[in-house]
């Protein structure tokens with residue numbers, strides 16, 4: 501049983517519009533996988549299926565070995581998500597935002613403060629625990645969301661273009677933190693338009709017109725071209 505994210509033959513159509521067509525991949529624990537795709541490739545549809553906002557009529561999703569169709573609660577309990585749009589309460593402190601999420605997920609109150617301290621420390625956010633989110637810069641807000649996504653101890657982390665709108669140094673910080681989480685054993689799926697966020701040692705999935713065009717280690721896939729040139733040559737479009 502894989503501890504990562506297993507997807508097999510996943511398809512989804514909006515009426516006559518086939519958004520995903522037979523998508524399969526198998527991501528391992530401890531790996532950072534970048535999902536690249538141009539506009540309309542099907543990334544948002546895939547994210548919606550992985551988070552069960554949509555349900556596919558066919559195909560299989562297993563999160564840390566739990567089948568999304570047969571045991572959605574157990575599968576989603578192993579998934580941490582950072583959506584593209586921020587979902588923090590600006591007038592609560594960092595700690596209060598995390599505590600509220602913990603209550604929603606019915607995490608045990610016993611040991612919760614220590615758990616919050618641990619996830620904030622993992623994101624270098626411990627000293628900001630009592631600050632209101634409104635007072636934080638964009639990078640620290642994103643790190644708060646990342647810390648929150650780890651509270652229930654997921655094995656798979658899904659991030660949907662998590663660096664949109666951040667300045668270069670905050671972006672680099674988030675990219676580095678999430679690579680660290682993968683190095684510590686997390687299975688990470690990171691959707692992005694930004695090829696400079698992908699390291700040669702990362703896994704790469706390229707989604708194009710609803711299908712997986714290529715998968716493999718990013719450095720091997722791009723060869724001696726830059727990843728953005730490789731992408732343009734393969735798809736005739738920029739990411």
Ligand SMILES: Nc1ncnc2c1ncn2[C@@H]1O[C@H](COP(=O)(O)OP(=O)(O)OP(=O)(O)O)[C@@H](O)[C@H]1O
Nearest residue numbers: 514517518519537538539540541542543544545546
């Ligand atoms: N609610 C919807 N109704 C009809 N068609 C849709 C709907 N949502 C998406 N589509 C279509 O499904 C296909 C995949 O869209 P999707 O939003 O998943 O792609 P994407 O890779 O996330 O694109 P973007 O980067 O622009 O968000 C596109 O052809 C899109 O027009």
